[in-house]
Amino acid sequence: MTETHDRQAGGPVPTLATVAGEAGVSRQTVSNALNNPELLKADTLERVQAVIDKLGYTPNRAARQLRTRSSHLIGLRFEQAEEGTSNALMDRFLHSLVETTARTGHHVLLFSGDPSDPLEGYDELLRSTAVDAFVVTDTYAGTPQAGFLQRRGAPFVTFGRPWDDPAADHAWVDVDGAAGGRLATEHLIEQGHERIAWLGWEKSSRIGEDRRSGWTGALHDANRDTFGLGVRITDNVDAARMAAHSLLDDTGPHRITGFACASDTIGIGVLHACAERGLRPGADVGVVGFDDSLGAQVIWPGLTSVRQPLEQVAVELVAILHQVLSHKPIEDHGKMLTPSLVVRRSSMRQ
Amino acid sequence: MTETHDRQAGGPVPTLATVAGEAGVSRQTVSNALNNPELLKADTLERVQAVIDKLGYTPNRAARQLRTRSSHLIGLRFEQAEEGTSNALMDRFLHSLVETTARTGHHVLLFSGDPSDPLEGYDELLRSTAVDAFVVTDTYAGTPQAGFLQRRGAPFVTFGRPWDDPAADHAWVDVDGAAGGRLATEHLIEQGHERIAWLGWEKSSRIGEDRRSGWTGALHDANRDTFGLGVRITDNVDAARMAAHSLLDDTGPHRITGFACASDTIGIGVLHACAERGLRPGADVGVVGFDDSLGAQVIWPGLTSVRQPLEQVAVELVAILHQVLSHKPIEDHGKMLTPSLVVRRSSMRQ
């Protein structure tokens, strides 16, 4: 607690005029003391600062926002995720974002919208000049937010690359899913697994295909075949469990012993199948999930998982956002970050 | 998409004056059309509305906020939870809150603060009149936020009752942990378990003691002893696993077969211990967790858990907040909600 004023004090909130009167200067001088201190003579600045501290003055945000047309708020549409994996991810990301924006005096404003209308909310906040910019998170292929905001001339950055249009010229930050899939697969190869399957999402999921391509690439680089080893399912534990059983039933020249998965939910399904067959995760079968969710941490015996650097994503997002807001020409439109592997017992041979 | 204006349109944002000019009325009349439509003659209202729709006018939030001294923002300090159970809870709660506040045109503003100073952030937002009110979530015993905000005369509601001071006269909403503990225990009794243990937190946790008291009460009502059956540990899987082993080793007149737990993390630890002993959850041992987290849903074979009605908590919080903001006398200072039991296979006898 560094403030020198009395935090307990209630009473009327001091304004610029209050401070100016107390310090014997004009309003504008007080304003300058805060926004352009280099314009003031040293001793004036000091005197004004003292009064500001004494009264505990903080500029009224509404007035400042009205005058400067800048709210220092970042809008984020906070949509209900299906009961699934993404919840935990969002929580971690959101915290990083709040933390990062705070460093530059910005705050995060959450708004909701009917999932059936992906633009709902954006428009109203824009017209009422409630936020300076948006962070857009749900940018799977075909979502119209980016196009809409761009046409409206609204500042925004997406978490997620523009899948449809590689030439899209809005700013984005994303995590390299292919690199993640490769990390998982190469780790399983290192652990000595001969046949490594991929359990992923439907073909329509661009994120899923991206992650899968890392698996394909790693196997090809090791001169291995992927034929019959890539399975597409929906993202739930039971579908994954059954798919894993089916793959484990398959007795070719080599049995399948490695599973790289597009999500932790799927990885957990594989672990369930192992339990039902009496296979020991780690020793008999190697399993790697994706996203390092809470479930991966608490499930027995611990699920190795690809972790997205969400803290870093937030930092990059905010950095780019500042460039966009200051109308600087943006150097890179996109920033790709690399995930890391959190190794737990589900993939450790001994 | 019900708006009749062109969502694509960029250009200057229309103001009250724009609309007034177009409709041939004064600014104030347009303002009234929005805020007090009953003051206008029917056909005037209709005409103004038509222009508002046509131009896609939305009142400037900053100007409105400056004049009315109301930002329509609810502040929520969003603190990093330790890697643990509460994350998932927070996510579900936060979504409900965003959804509920949206219904009355409010938004949620997130701010962060150094965990070492529980008051950081509140003061600044208050002085800059950035938010109308706060929702305070981390109200374990001894947290100073409530007292601070009350002295400052700031509107707020806490999620969590004032443990220290039952006579505290601020508004709060909470979930009845004792009822939850009782639900879990009575369910285990119904399932035919003779000796039911409690695995909970350290005595310093008021929430933990509250939940535990439900277990105690249910056992006493059934004329059973609790002696030696209540264990206090820290909230992590491994501690719970070891404690469960220790309890399962105990061979009194009856073996312990029921476990009521203060959290899902602990419940999951018990399931791990069962797995290591070859005990079948459900058939041999009944386990009930608390909070219905993602982990409870995905772990094999499914963990029965006490679920907090977070959606309803949000609704009640917002309702009380509106009472506080309109300076109505508050009927009840506190609102206690009852949790429910989500039964999964970890507690089903067959």
Added chain:
DNA sequence: GGTTAACATTTGAACGTTCCAGAAGGGGAG
């Protein structure tokens, strides 16, 4: 027909800040 009252709308001021143009006070060059 004139006085009142109720209704419908307008006008000027204010919220607290920053922008802009300009004033006051030095100091040096011509």
Added chain:
DNA sequence: CTCCCCTTCTGGAACGTTCAAATGTTAACC
């Protein structure tokens, strides 16, 4: 001494809205 520039500070205006009071309009009553 005058002119000009530089530094430092000031006063009025403006951002877009709502409040409070004033104005104009219609209807109602005796």
